[in-house]
Amino acid sequence: MAPQTRRTSFPKVVIERDSDSEPSSSEEEEEEGEEDEDNREEEEAERGENEEGEEEEALENKNGERKAEGLDAKKKGKAPITLSLKKVCKVCKKAGHEAGFKGATYIDCPMKPCFLCKMPGHTTMTCPHRVATEHGVIPAPRRSTRNPLEYVFERQLRPDILPIKPTFVIPDQVNCAVIRYHSRRVTCLEFHPTNNNILLSGDKKGQVGVWDFAKVHEKMVYGNVHSCIVNNMRFNPTKDDSVYAASSDGTISCIDMETGISLSLMNLNPDGWQGPSSWRMLYGMDVNSEKGLVLVADNFGFLYLVDTRSNNKIGEAVLIHKKGSKVVGLHCNPVQPDLLLSCGNDHFARIWDMRRMEAGSSLYALAHKRVVNSAYFSPLSGSKILTTSQDNRLRIWDSIFGDLDSPSREIVHSHDFNRHLTPFRAEWDPKDPSESLAVIGRYISENYNGAALHPIDFIDISTGQLVAEVMDPNITTISPVNKLHPRDDVLATGSSRSLFIWRPKEKSEPVERKDERRIIVCGRAEKKRSRKFGDESDDDSGDDKFTSQSTKLKSNKPERNLTRCSNKVKR
């Protein structure tokens, strides 16, 4: 035991308030001689960087632990510890500024690159691409070069896109129905191909939900389909009531929607769990009806083909992305069945000729700066490509027959990667004949009348214009999963464990899509249940019944057409 001075068992703690002065020099003097240079420096550095606020704060996390060790050391009877109550940034631990929510507005740490566009030198508040003030389009250089796709496919495939945008895209008022039956976060959504009121949802637990949103009280959840994440679902083009699902359990299932009985088409883990290095998970999936194929891809970069008639795997797996990397998306061209689009964690989206599927033989590789969450051909002509990447950018290639070396546009949009959220994917509006409208949830929150909300953005991908943002003051969670109805004016959203159906109110007027952003608010405004602030009060405890309110929402943004009405149904 080291000799002790006669003191109380704990060192004296001096709490220093809002002062910029360094720890007292007497303290350092006392330490000298007993501790070697390195230790002292370490402690000093700690003090400098960890001038946490209250003691309890200082005692949490790793820094806190080290602090506690420091306390122990000091028990040997040395100088008082100086804690500062000086406010410190919780992101970079430096003094002089603070990051975090101020009311419903998040203040970035200025030491970090902009949270929105990821460029240094400014914060989200002053970002030139900030969605709240401007549309963040980065035009890419255009060249008139031609690419290999042209020679192969262009003669067969004439792009047939209406140049004129429809005038009736965005309703001015919406209702939102809510259902909650998933016990884990929603990972994918799919509308029924013929029944207009059926929405399918998959979750992280492996369950599949069927929601007839016209019959609001009926719910169906099939719990024994998969044992973990349902990553993608597609309806069987030849049989309306059956759905293919690809899961991280390594199987493709074909689920009968009426009974919930599922058939396993393929199992990549027949020997069960042999450790993470061998466990195969299925992510990307699509169905090619012309060829009668289900296409799936795994977390090691491989593509598998399954014949839909025999339910047998065809051929050997093909390496289509970097070996060992996850292939998160597959999309068959809606017009040309020989064209396939894939994307994954190797930062590429790749275009393939199905007639020549072999490792390294993609027709084109579209480079991204980060993981590509999704890549889709445009839904009607199949001649455009829209990708969502974890670098907070949407990328658009206006023609697969044009210059594919760089995207036609990059649109800065906040859809940050967060391990606790389902990855964001920008989805085309399948009804838009001009193929220029996409929907995607927003990560970053905006202060809407004192509530921090995460809207769902409608973006004109030909201009980068934010056309509309949809939100409900009652919905404070982030909505990464969105899908637009193939025929009706319906938006389906998966947000955490809940599902939403947004529809125009009956008296709603269709509104011309023009160069002005519309804020579409659903629900009550005054009773904001924002993050942690704002007055909290009566809940809509009227589960299973409609409540309709018409309180006025005052926006902090002028001249917005705001409406409110909450048709809320919970289960």
Place this chain on the structure above:
DNA sequence: ATAGTATGAATCC
């Protein structure tokens, strides 16, 4: 009210 936790890409060496 708050602490714990699930859990994945990037980065570093």
Place this chain on the structure above:
DNA sequence: TGGATTCCCTACTA
């Protein structure tokens, strides 16, 4: 190439 560490505007439960 691989293991440890960091990131730090999540959502929920105990």
